[in-house]
Amino acid sequence: MKKSIFGKLMVTYLVVIITSTIIFGVFFSILLRNHLIKTKEQELFVKGKQISLVANYYLQGLLSDQTLNYVLNSAEIFLDARVLVIDRGGYILALSGGAVPGFGRGKAAGRIIRGMQLLPKDTELVLKGSTVSYRGFSPYYGEPMLTVAIPVVSGQDSGNAQVIGAVFLNSPVPGVAEAVKDTYTLLLASFLAALAIASGLGLYLSRKISQPLREMNKAALAMARGDYKKKVEAEGDDEIGELAASFNYLAGELDLTIEALKEEKGKVELMLKSLFEGIIAVDKDGLILRINPAAAKLLKISEEDLFKLPISSLEGFDGLSGLFKDVLKSGSSGSCVFTVDKLTIRAYVSPIVSSRAILGSVGILQDISQAEQLEKMRRDFVANVSHELRAPLTVIRGYTEALLDEVIDRKEKPDKYYQIIRQETLRLERLIVDLLDLSRLQSGKVELDMESVDLETISRSVLEKFSPLAGEKQVQLTLLPDSSPFLVQGDGDRLEQLLIIFIDNALRHTNQGGKITISLRGEDQGARVRISDTGEGIPEEDLPYIWERFYKVDKAHTPSLGGTGLGLYIAREIVHLHGGVTRVESRPGEGAAFEFTLKKA
Numbered sequence: 225m226k227k228s229i230f231g232k233l234m235v236t237y238l239v240v241i242i243t244s245t246i247i248f249g250v251f252f253s254i255l256l257r258n259h260l261i262k263t264k265e266q267e268l269f270v271k272g273k274q275i276s277l278v279a280n281y282y283l284q285g286l287l288s289d290q291t292l293n294y295v296l297n298s299a300e301i302f303l304d305a306r307v308l309v310i311d312r313g314g315y316i317l318a319l320s321g322g323a324v325p326g327f328g329r330g331k332a333a334g335r336i337i338r339g340m341q342l343l344p345k346d347t348e349l350v351l352k353g354s355t356v357s358y359r360g361f362s363p364y365y366g367e368p369m370l371t372v373a374i375p376v377v378s379g380q381d382s383g384n385a386q387v388i389g390a391v392f393l394n395s396p397v398p399g400v401a402e403a404v405k406d407t408y409t410l411l412l413a414s415f416l417a418a419l420a421i422a423s424g425l426g427l428y429l430s431r432k433i434s435q436p437l438r439e440m441n442k443a444a445l446a447m448a449r450g451d452y453k454k455k456v457e458a459e460g461d462d463e464i465g466e467l468a469a470s471f472n473y474l475a476g477e478l479d480l481t482i483e484a485l486k487e488e489k490g491k492v493e494l495m496l497k498s499l500f501e502g503i504i505a506v507d508k509d510g511l512i513l514r515i516n517p518a519a520a521k522l523l524k525i526s527e528e529d530l531f532k533l534p535i536s537s538l539e540g541f542d543g544l545s546g547l548f549k550d551v552l553k554s555g556s557s558g559s560c561v562f563t564v565d566k567l568t569i570r571a572y573v574s575p576i577v578s579s580r581a582i583l584g585s586v587g588i589l590q591d592i593s594q595a596e597q598l599e600k601m602r603r604d605f606v607a608n609v610s611h612e613l614r615a616p617l618t619v620i621r622g623y624t625e626a627l628l629d630e631v632i633d634r635k636e637k638p639d640k641y642y643q644i645i646r647q648e649t650l651r652l653e654r655l656i657v658d659l660l661d662l663s664r665l666q667s668g669k670v671e672l673d674m675e676s677v678d679l680e681t682i683s684r685s686v687l688e689k690f691s692p693l694a695g696e697k698q699v700q701l702t703l704l705p706d707s708s709p710f711l712v713q714g715d716g717d718r719l720e721q722l723l724i725i726f727i728d729n730a731l732r733h734t735n736q737g738g739k740i741t742i743s744l745r746g747e748d749q750g751a752r753v754r755i756s757d758t759g760e761g762i763p764e765e766d767l768p769y770i771w772e773r774f775y776k777v778d779k780a781h782t783p784s785l786g787g788t789g790l791g792l793y794i795a796r797e798i799v800h801l802h803g804g805v806t807r808v809e810s811r812p813g814e815g816a817a818f819e820f821t822l823k824k825a
Contacts, residue, residue, distance in 0.1 A: 452479035502589030
């Protein structure tokens with residue numbers, strides 16, 4: 225059964241009070257009894273000596289029996305004691321009260337009468353001249369008695385002292401017991417009064433001590449539930465007050481600490497949610513503790529579905545769960561690459577190590593699909609550039625050696641060979657120019673000479689430049705200007721380069737008898753330019769990447785197409801420098817349409 229501190233304090237108070245009272249009462253009663261007996265004994269001695277003087281006269285025949293009896297009876301009344309006078313033989317010569325049966329209340333009391341001889345053991349010492357005092361059960365009176373015996377001595381004045389008898393004074397001890405009993409009654413009344421006062425005081429003090437402790441207990445339970453605002457009210461500057469103040473200070477500090485931890489936890493949670501990389505944390509037993517939204521998105525799963533599940537739940541992802549298990553077992557970091565649908569993901573897993581043991585591990589998931597694509601495009605670019613450089617150089621070298629070695633037919637004019645060498649040289653020049661433009665765009669060194677430009681004039685000029693080439697391929701070039709002429713804000717040379725890139729790209733991918741159209745349309749805040757063709761179109765899977773550098777839809781590096789894979793990337797960067805956007809629409813076999821926007825002047 226639960227015992228409160230209030231009950232313990234009250235019981236302690238009562239036990240101390242009762243025990244102290246009992247001990248005090250026992251010692252006090254013993255001391256009081258001894259004191260009363262000692263006092264009575266001294267009184268009997270004093271009075272006994274006085275009576276012994278009277279008895280001395282009586283024994284010498286100088287005093288009558290009547291006078292002696294009067295003195296003895298008076299002494300009995302005042303001393304509450306039976307007085308006896310005996311001679312040298314131990315015989316009772318006189319006694320107070322006469323012959324009475326049992327002076328005391330004892331049932332075994334005998335009769336004490338004049339002429340009766342007392343026992344020798346009672347008279348031996350006193351008749352030798354010694355004053356005797358003893359207490360105990362008296363066979364003469366049948367109850368406990370205090371007895372004092374004083375010798376009666378004659379001839380003291382003449383120097384011939386002689387014991388001629390003795391005086392016995394017998395006082396009942398129960399008289400003392402009655403006095404002690406009365407004292408016990410008084411002590412009991414005092415004890416009950418003290419107990420009542422002490423109980424009230426103990427109740428007050430116990431409540432004063434236990435109430436703050438109860439408040440602290442309630443506050444501690446509230447703190448366990450997360451409420452650190454509850455305070456303990458305690459008055460005074462004693463230990464309880466100091467404890468309450470310390471408890472309130474502790475609660476306040478804990479509140480601040482918990483709030484700080486919550487804030488830090490919130491920051492960590494926010495950072496985890498804001499990270500583009502996926503984060504997965506597991507404990508030492510391999511149970512998933514945390515998975516952030518980025519990881520759930522990469523793995524195409526729900527955060528709640530994996531919480532507190534074993535890492536083996538990720539078995540469907542090549543090598544990921546095995547990597548976590550290996551790291552937890554070995555304590556060394558590791559990595560792996562796996563795919564989810566069309567995404568390529570690299571995982572880095574490291575152990576969480578304390579000074580003594582591995583507490584768990586944490587993994588970072590990175591989507592490297594774009595990096596892989598860029599790496600692939602880089603390899604393609606190197607292959608394209610190598611091919612594009614090698615092909616014209618091989619042709620130039622071949623025809624140059626043929627001219628130098630004069631192995632051509634004398635009837636055939638060399639102009640044909642010079643023309644081929646010139647075309648391949650121009651091809652090399654275009655490649656080098658594209659590479660230089662790419663380098664300037666990537667380094668941010670391209671500066672625009674912004675002015676008001678007539679886009680229709682530039683478009684017509686570009687179409688005129690491509691007219692001969694379009695005529696050779698029997699491709700129709702068409703310009704559809706806006707019904708309301710307008711000017712745009714831009715760099716005229718760069719806008720011309722932009723249109724050249726789009727028209728050149730359209731010509732290379734439009735078959736004989738096709739059509740290329742430039743549409744100009746003015747809008748509220750800008751202009752929209754659309755270059756469409758009826759060529760072979762662009763496969764759907766290539767559309768997201770055609771604006772990337774080094775990317776070519778033609779994987780076979782067909783020489784007749786003559787592209788470098790840099791034109792569309794350069795075109796997009798030029799549009800972005802002008803504050804516009806680009807887009808493309810295409811279906812295989814139905815041609816393609818490139819569109820970009822510019823700001824009006």
